[in-house]
Amino acid sequence: MTAPAIVATDISRTYELDGVSVPALRGVSLTxxxxxxxxxxxxxxxxxxxxxxxxxxxxxxxxxxxxIGGRDVAGLGPAEMAKLRNETIGFVFQSFHLLARxxxxxxxxxPLVYRGVGRxxxxxxxxxxxxxxxxxxxxxxxxxxxxxxxxxxxxxxxALVTEPAVLLADEPTGxxxxxxxxxxxxxxxxxxxxxxxxxxVTHDRDVAARARRRIVMKDxxxxxxxxxxx
Amino acid sequence: MRLAxxxxxxxxxxxxxxLRSVLTMLGVVIGVAAVVALVGIGTGTKGQIEQQVxxxxxxxxxxxxxxxxxxxxxxxxxxxxxxxxxxARVVGDRDRVAATIASGETVRAGSRSxxxxxxxxxxxxxxxxxxxxxxxxxxxxxxxxTGRRVAVLGAGTATTLFGxxxxxxxxxxxxxxxxxxxxxFERLGQSLGVxxxxxxHVPVTAAQRLLGTDRIDGLAIRAPDRERIGQLxxxxxxxxxxxxxxxxxxxxxxxxxxxxxxxxxxxLTGVLAAIAGIxxxxxxxxxxxxxxxxxxxxxxxxxxxxxxxxxxxxxxVQFLLEAVLLTTIGGVLxxxxxxxxxxxxxxxxxxxxxxxxxxxxxxxxxxxxxxIIFGVVPAQRAGRLDPVVALRTE
Ligand SMILES: Nc1ncnc2c1ncn2[C@@H]1O[C@H](COP(=O)(O)OP(=O)(O)O)[C@@H](O)[C@H]1O
Ligand SMILES: [Mg+2]
Numbered sequence: 207m208t209a210p211a212i213v214a215t216d217i218s219r220t221y222e223l224d225g226v227s228v229p230a231l232r233g234v235s236l237t238x239x240x241x242x243x244x245x246x247x248x249x250x251x252x253x254x255x256x257x258x259x260x261x262x263x264x265x266x267x268x269x270x271x272x273x274i275g276g277r278d279v280a281g282l283g284p285a286e287m288a289k290l291r292n293e294t295i296g297f298v299f300q301s302f303h304l305l306a307r308x309x310x311x312x313x314x315x316x317p318l319v320y321r322g323v324g325r326x327x328x329x330x331x332x333x334x335x336x337x338x339x340x341x342x343x344x345x346x347x348x349x350x351x352x353x354x355x356x357x358x359x360x361x362x363x364x365a366l367v368t369e370p371a372v373l374l375a376d377e378p379t380g381x382x383x384x385x386x387x388x389x390x391x392x393x394x395x396x397x398x399x400x401x402x403x404x405x406x407v408t409h410d411r412d413v414a415a416r417a418r419r420r421i422v423m424k425d426x427x428x429x430x431x432x433x434x435x436x
Numbered sequence: 437m438r439l440a441x442x443x444x445x446x447x448x449x450x451x452x453x454x455l456r457s458v459l460t461m462l463g464v465v466i467g468v469a470a471v472v473a474l475v476g477i478g479t480g481t482k483g484q485i486e487q488q489v490x491x492x493x494x495x496x497x498x499x500x501x502x503x504x505x506x507x508x509x510x511x512x513x514x515x516x517x518x519x520x521x522x523x524a525r526v527v528g529d530r531d532r533v534a535a536t537i538a539s540g541e542t543v544r545a546g547s548r549s550x551x552x553x554x555x556x557x558x559x560x561x562x563x564x565x566x567x568x569x570x571x572x573x574x575x576x577x578x579x580x581x582t583g584r585r586v587a588v589l590g591a592g593t594a595t596t597l598f599g600x601x602x603x604x605x606x607x608x609x610x611x612x613x614x615x616x617x618x619x620x621f622e623r624l625g626q627s628l629g630v631x632x633x634x635x636x637h638v639p640v641t642a643a644q645r646l647l648g649t650d651r652i653d654g655l656a657i658r659a660p661d662r663e664r665i666g667q668l669x670x671x672x673x674x675x676x677x678x679x680x681x682x683x684x685x686x687x688x689x690x691x692x693x694x695x696x697x698x699x700x701x702x703x704l705t706g707v708l709a710a711i712a713g714i715x716x717x718x719x720x721x722x723x724x725x726x727x728x729x730x731x732x733x734x735x736x737x738x739x740x741x742x743x744x745x746x747x748x749x750x751x752x753v754q755f756l757l758e759a760v761l762l763t764t765i766g767g768v769l770x771x772x773x774x775x776x777x778x779x780x781x782x783x784x785x786x787x788x789x790x791x792x793x794x795x796x797x798x799x800x801x802x803x804x805x806x807x808i809i810f811g812v813v814p815a816q817r818a819g820r821l822d823p824v825v826a827l828r829t830e
Contacts, residue, residue: 265822293745297744307448320741320745320747320750325440364744
């Protein structure tokens with residue numbers, strides 16, 4: 207097996223809110239392997255999103271060391287972090303975060319813009335990716351012309367178009383009905399089978415149970431589970 | 437590629453908020469239109485006056501008593517026709533030296549009357565100052581030496597007194613004294629608000645008798661060539677000062693007059709441009725405001741773009757382009773409006789206006805710069821947004 211995609215060692219994150227320190231994450235250590243499928247569960251406010259933001263290089267830890275794609279984020283500036291995210295990470299959000307006035311194809315192509323890929327190739331790769339998530343017939347639809355499940359598939363295609371090492375999905379089914387949610391999760395599982403590491407925040411116990419690894423968070427820390435390799 | 441995307445997004449954002457974009461542009465449109473129109477009026481006026489001064493003919497040297505300085509009152513003349521002879525000897529050619537005594541007089545023909553500038557002159561005036569006759573003949577040498585009461589009318593005065601009738605050979609009175617019209621001038625138009633066609637030329641001797649004086653107001657010399665103007669100027673002032681030790685004399689060339697007028701009008705144009713510039717500035721502040729609103733509205737979009745790999749610079753450039761697009765589109769519209777306004781002023785008012793390429797280029801450049809200056813702060817704010825915070829915004 208190749209080098210781990212993400213290595214977090216004793217990372218913490220403390221928010222400063224009106225002079226009050228809010229410790230959202232306290233000493234989390236976690237390694238994401240290139241073929242991992244990790245489910246993160248935990249109560250609301252336990253620090254799941256904070257952890258996802260750190261793993262994805264959207265934020266930097268207040269303490270500990272974090273290696274993304276082998277690079278220590280402590281030494282990186284905002285522009286380098288942006289490049290790192292673009293090359294290594296794909297994000298999927300609970301509320302899709304698609305650009306409203308933009309077609310599915312152009313939404314998916316967006317990360318390639320910031321990679322400097324030409325328009326023709328961007329459009330070709332976006333179409334290919336939409337086909338892979340089963341939306342070949344929705345290329346020129348805008349978000350408001352698509353169902354929630356379709357929108358989330360577009361978001362997943364967008365996360366995949368840069369061929370990232372890790373796909374981070376923070377409650378991707380939170381805004382979907384259960385049947386649609388199931389199909390989105392099935393898609394994520396099939397992507398994982400194709401070799402993309404997936405880290406998933408979910409409330410669904412069945413989904414969590416199907417994951418290769420399960421991580422439970424509480425009060426900003428990982429709860430050690432008997433009988434599981436956390 | 438990233439820049440192309442930034443353009444596309446900026447245009448898209450402006451389209452998405454059409455009304456707001458148009459209203460924001462309005463400030464810039466008005467500012468640029470004001471710059472173009474007012475600078476056009478300034479340069480138009482300047483151009484017209486320069487043309488008229490140049491129309492006096494080249495290599496012209498004007499000699500008047502007194503010091504020609506800003507703020508000094510014109511001195512009473514002590515020159516007479518003997519001085520003209522003396523200057524003519526210095527110049528070496530009598531035909532190159534013109535003399536004038538001027539006075540505002542009421543001119544009558546039958547029941548009609550007109551107020552005109554009576555100019556007592558020598559017969560060589562049309563050659564020294566380039567003036568063309570419309571009808572009849574000009575004053576002759578004999579008219580001047582004998583003080584014959586004959587007159588040549590400016591086009592305006594001729595029309596006022598005689599309408600469409602031919603004035604040649606008719607009688608007029610100037611200050612109550614009878615003169616016979618022997619010629620009329622071609623129409624000249626206005627200069628600095630002065631109607632140059634309300635003139636009557638009479639022999640200097642006749643004018644002196646009418647005014648009860650033997651003085652003349654000033655001299656004009658057409659130098660044979662440009663190189664000798666300076667030398668001639670010194671020699672003429674010297675001979676006059678020798679003859680009138682108590683009086684200062686000034687000799688000014690056309691270039692000097694043009695220079696002074698140019699300075700004055702340059703300042704005037706500058707002031708107009710500054711006033712217009714202030715409205716452009718106000719337009720810029722409006723752009724800045726709207727850009728800040730735009731950044732706030734699109735916080736989530738900024739967060740998403742950053743999450744998928746946009747650097748702070750990419751976001752900043754996108755918003756800066758949006759601001760520059762706002763002001764340059766406003767600038768182009770303002771240029772169209774300003775040019776139209778200038779052309780209308782030129783066509784339908786006595787004020788001349790000339791649109792110059794440099795004022796258009798300047799207005800466009802300034803509007804782009806305004807976009808950059810007033811777009812930088814919102815763009816930086818957008819670029820520095822924390823992606824996590826931006827994505828959380830709902
Ligand atoms: N930007 C922030 N500023 C201050 N506190 C924050 C911020 N983001 C999250 N928190 C706090 O950190 C804790 C963890 O939040 P989060 O990671 O969103 O939890 P989860 O995703 O598990 O619900 C919560 O107490 C939350 O209020
Ligand atoms: Mg959360």
